Amino acid sequence: MAQAAGVTAITVSRFLREPAVVASDTAERIRAALSRTGYVPNKQAGLLASGAGNIVAALLPNLANSIFAETAQGLSDGLQAAGYELLIAATGYSLEREEHQLRALLGWQPAAVVVTGRRHSPGALQLLAHAKAAGTPVIEIWDHHPPERGAGRTSFTQIGFNHDEVGRAMAEHLLRAGHRRLAYVDSGVAEDYRAHERGMAFTAAVRAAGASATVTVAPSGDAFDAGRHVLGVLMQAGPPAITAAAFANDHLACGALLEAQARGLAVPQRLALLGFGDFAIARQLDPALSSVQLPRLAIGTETARSLLDALRRRKGAAPVSLPWTLVARGSTAPSGASVATAP
Amino acid sequence: MAQAAGVTAITVSRFLREPAVVASDTAERIRAALSRTGYVPNKQAGLLASGAGNIVAALLPNLANSIFAETAQGLSDGLQAAGYELLIAATGYSLEREEHQLRALLGWQPAAVVVTGRRHSPGALQLLAHAKAAGTPVIEIWDHHPPERGAGRTSFTQIGFNHDEVGRAMAEHLLRAGHRRLAYVDSGVAEDYRAHERGMAFTAAVRAAGASATVTVAPSGDAFDAGRHVLGVLMQAGPPAITAAAFANDHLACGALLEAQARGLAVPQRLALLGFGDFAIARQLDPALSSVQLPRLAIGTETARSLLDALRRRKGAAPVSLPWTLVARGSTAPSGASVATAP
DNA sequence: TTGAAAGCGCTAACAG
DNA sequence: CTGTTAGCGCTTTCAA
Numbered sequence: 001m002a003q004a005a006g007v008t009a010i011t012v013s014r015f016l017r018e019p020a021v022v023a024s025d026t027a028e029r030i031r032a033a034l035s036r037t038g039y040v041p042n043k044q045a046g047l048l049a050s051g052a053g054n055i056v057a058a059l060l061p062n063l064a065n066s067i068f069a070e071t072a073q074g075l076s077d078g079l080q081a082a083g084y085e086l087l088i089a090a091t092g093y094s095l096e097r098e099e100h101q102l103r104a105l106l107g108w109q110p111a112a113v114v115v116t117g118r119r120h121s122p123g124a125l126q127l128l129a130h131a132k133a134a135g136t137p138v139i140e141i142w143d144h145h146p147p148e149r150g151a152g153r154t155s156f157t158q159i160g161f162n163h164d165e166v167g168r169a170m171a172e173h174l175l176r177a178g179h180r181r182l183a184y185v186d187s188g189v190a191e192d193y194r195a196h197e198r199g200m201a202f203t204a205a206v207r208a209a210g211a212s213a214t215v216t217v218a219p220s221g222d223a224f225d226a227g228r229h230v231l232g233v234l235m236q237a238g239p240p241a242i243t244a245a246a247f248a249n250d251h252l253a254c255g256a257l258l259e260a261q262a263r264g265l266a267v268p269q270r271l272a273l274l275g276f277g278d279f280a281i282a283r284q285l286d287p288a289l290s291s292v293q294l295p296r297l298a299i300g301t302e303t304a305r306s307l308l309d310a311l312r313r314r315k316g317a318a319p320v321s322l323p324w325t326l327v328a329r330g331s332t333a334p335s336g337a338s339v340a341t342a343p
Numbered sequence: 344m345a346q347a348a349g350v351t352a353i354t355v356s357r358f359l360r361e362p363a364v365v366a367s368d369t370a371e372r373i374r375a376a377l378s379r380t381g382y383v384p385n386k387q388a389g390l391l392a393s394g395a396g397n398i399v400a401a402l403l404p405n406l407a408n409s410i411f412a413e414t415a416q417g418l419s420d421g422l423q424a425a426g427y428e429l430l431i432a433a434t435g436y437s438l439e440r441e442e443h444q445l446r447a448l449l450g451w452q453p454a455a456v457v458v459t460g461r462r463h464s465p466g467a468l469q470l471l472a473h474a475k476a477a478g479t480p481v482i483e484i485w486d487h488h489p490p491e492r493g494a495g496r497t498s499f500t501q502i503g504f505n506h507d508e509v510g511r512a513m514a515e516h517l518l519r520a521g522h523r524r525l526a527y528v529d530s531g532v533a534e535d536y537r538a539h540e541r542g543m544a545f546t547a548a549v550r551a552a553g554a555s556a557t558v559t560v561a562p563s564g565d566a567f568d569a570g571r572h573v574l575g576v577l578m579q580a581g582p583p584a585i586t587a588a589a590f591a592n593d594h595l596a597c598g599a600l601l602e603a604q605a606r607g608l609a610v611p612q613r614l615a616l617l618g619f620g621d622f623a624i625a626r627q628l629d630p631a632l633s634s635v636q637l638p639r640l641a642i643g644t645e646t647a648r649s650l651l652d653a654l655r656r657r658k659g660a661a662p663v664s665l666p667w668t669l670v671a672r673g674s675t676a677p678s679g680a681s682v683a684t685a686p
Numbered sequence: 687t688t689g690a691a692a693g694c695g696c697t698a699a700c701a702g
Numbered sequence: 703c704t705g706t707t708a709g710c711g712c713t714t715t716c717a718a
Contacts, residue, residue, distance in 0.1 A: 007704080007705090008704075008705060008706085009695080009696070009697090010696090010697075010698095010704075010705065010706085011703090011704060011705080013695095013696065013697060014697095014703095014704085017697090021703075022703075022704085023703060023704085026703080026704085035469075038469060038470060038472075038473030040446060040449040040450055040470070041450055041695085041696075042391070042450065042452055042694090042695055042696070043387075043450035043451050043452075043696095044386075044387045044388075044390045044391040044451070044452060044694085044695080044696090045387075045391050045694070045695035045696040045697085045710090046450075046695080046696050046697070047387045047696090047710090048385070048387040048388050048391055048694090048695080048696070048697090048709095048710050048711065048712085049695075049696040049697040049698080049709080049710055050696080050697055050698080050710085051697090051698090051710065062412075063406045063407075063412055063415065064406075064409055064412035064413065064416070066407050069405075069406055069407035069412075070407065072406070073407070076433075085447070087430075088431070090419075103383060104428065106383040107383050107384055107385065107386035107389075108386050108387070109385055109386075109387060126378075126381060127381060127383070129381075130381030222623055223623070224623055224624065224626075224627045228627075251623075254624075254627075255627065258627050258628075258629075261629070262629065280565055280566070280567055280594075281567065281597075281624060283567075284567045284597075284598065284601050285601075286601075286604070286605065350688080350689095351688075351689060351690085352711080352712070352713095353688075353689065353690085353712090353713075353714095354687090354688060354689080356711095356712065356713065357687095357688085357713095360713090364687075365687075365688090366687060366688085369687080369688085384711085384712080385710090385711055385712070386712095387710085387711080387712090388694090388710070388711035388712040388713085389711080389712055389713075390694095390712090391693095391694050391695065391696085391710090391711080391712070391713090392693080392694055392711075392712040392713040392714075393694085393712080393713055393714080394694065394713090394714095
């Protein structure tokens with residue numbers, strides 16, 4: 001390529017990075033040779049030579065789910081603008097896969113690492129600690145939790161929200177409407193500890209208020225179908241019957257809502273339903289599903305911002321607690337709509 | 344790292360790639376040093392030295408949409424098992440972004456390239472042609488179409504289905520139910536040429552049958568809301584009134600279905616609705632939405648298979664035409680459900 | 687079974 | 703403004 005333009009490699013390299021530095025006629029010849037040969041610079045060689053990796057590695061449970069897709073979008077937008085490339089891998093909510101993918105991503109010598117949540121396998125934890133010790137910013141997203149007592153492990157920057165608070169808010173919302181027999185419907189995903197934490201906080205808050213709370217685990221498979229199935233289970237409970245249920249996600253809750261309609265069961269009079277995630281479908285049903293709106297995009301953009309700042313100033317990234325909102329709609333409130341926000 | 348184990352770098356390299364070749368006591372020392380130092384080999388250097396890239400680059404319109412997420416999953420699974428890494432970028436249905444992302448991905452010297460659809464910018468086409476000429480397999484997915492007449496451009500392997508056929512099948516399904524005033528509702532995404540092709544084939548088939556067809560473009564923004572809005576537009580058409588509508592995707596169709604219910608408009612008696620994509624929500628509504636089931640996952644797995652075969656045998660990848668299915672449900676058929684399949 | 691030498695394609699640093 | 707030299711961390715090839 002360089003000889004095609006009648007210059008040396010370094011001149012082409014410079015033209016590609018800082019066109020202004022190259023003389024205009026030289027630039028013209030390079031441009032011509034570039035399009036003629038279809039040359040694309042080898043990134044492996046470039047990154048190796050410059051040492052400075054411009055890659056950010058991110059590990060998310062999945063991308064299919066709109067929840068994490070928006071976070072990826074926010075990350076990608078923020079990083080791309082600053083000239084960083086985003087390398088994403090999905091873990092499928094498995095700590096084992098997370099460790100495996102993390103090892104693969106670290107091979108690209110990323111300038112920073114983003115992982116989801118604060119629970120990791122021992123091996124992954126070791127890799128992350130090594131990375132942090134080597135000066136690579138490590139950020140845990142989608143969680144914001146005080147350090148566990150007696151934990152000797154390295155702690156990482158957290159950007160997200162506190163799931164205990166959400167669980168409590170969900171309980172309070174239903175208790176305030178007068179419910180005394182409540183249920184939490186967990187997803188069938190064993191390693192989604194954040195859903196479990198919300199459930200634990202939910203039941204604790206309910207019981208602290210002197211009401212009763214049960215936990216049901218949804219079957220795996222299609223989430224709508226799982227929600228439909230769970231509705232049947234909930235209706236069999238009692239007496240006294242359960243009058244309100246909180247779900248690990250909106251798809252489960254929507255399934256239950258649709259099944260309730262199919263059975264002619266009045267929502268919220270006979271059974272109030274509360275989702276989590278505020279997916280697009282939630283607002284569309286009738287009654288509309290009450291849910292918890294999450295900072296999906298903000299987690300991505302804030303992480304990018306914090307990361308870039310840390311990279312620029314060569315110090316640790318700053319943790320961020322982001323706000324969520326409980327949006328009350330028809331499925332929990334017979335009339336009107338109200339809103340509760342993160343403390 | 345090498346000196347930590349008391350050997351040279353090449354021995355560590357060998358241990359990492361072919362453990363059996365290294366003496367067992369040496370292996371043991373290396374293993375120990377490995378976990379002690381948290382060493383992760385630098386992929387940039389490795390790939391540069393070996394020349395052999397084990398990366399497959401893929402460009403998809405987006406990942407948030409469940410349609411393409413499943414394809415990515417299928418690709419990823421198939422490739423990972425064979426030791427390849429998948430590098431994915433999203434184009435947001437923009438040819439300009441596609442070219443930009445393609446250029447970025449090619450910098451990783453991928454062993455193969457996967458792009459979505461057969462329409463690309465001139466620049467992207469040139470890059471792809473160069474890659475193909477250099478022996479890199481290039482596959483176009485989500486389409487399967489005979490070469491355009493008079494096209495001088497390089498042609499690439501296609502793995503997907505024919506959108507004209509789908510458009511025709513959608514028309515025939517509604518015509519067979521006796522509809523004579525039909526509409527096609529296109530998505531607001533200008534560069535989703537596949538949706539436009541289905542629409543053109545749909546209207547052509549309708550008109551060939553002596554019935555009337557109009558095309559409406561949905562507004563951008565939330566797809567459910569767009570579908571709701573479009574229903575209002577459809578109802579204002581005529582007289583004679585439109586009695587059936589086919590949509591560019593299920594979200595639009597679901598929005599219209601929900602809005603019809605809200606207005607007390609009987610589906611399918613007063614207006615039949617037919618979606619595309621068979622999203623999870625389609626089966627859940629009442630009446631359930633008729634839709635076209637797509638080989639989302641199969642496109643990914645077949646592409647991986649074809650790619651690996653091409654890489655192994657050092658020749659071009661084989662094109663594959665994959666089957667789709669029109670699933671008739673309550674939104675187009677008052678009673679029972681039937682099925683029409685790709686020819 | 688292990689090592690030494692050379693080089694992958696690019697860029698940092700320094701000259702001119 | 704452009705070129706020369708050296709070297710990024712690994713793997714290939716050949717030798718011991």
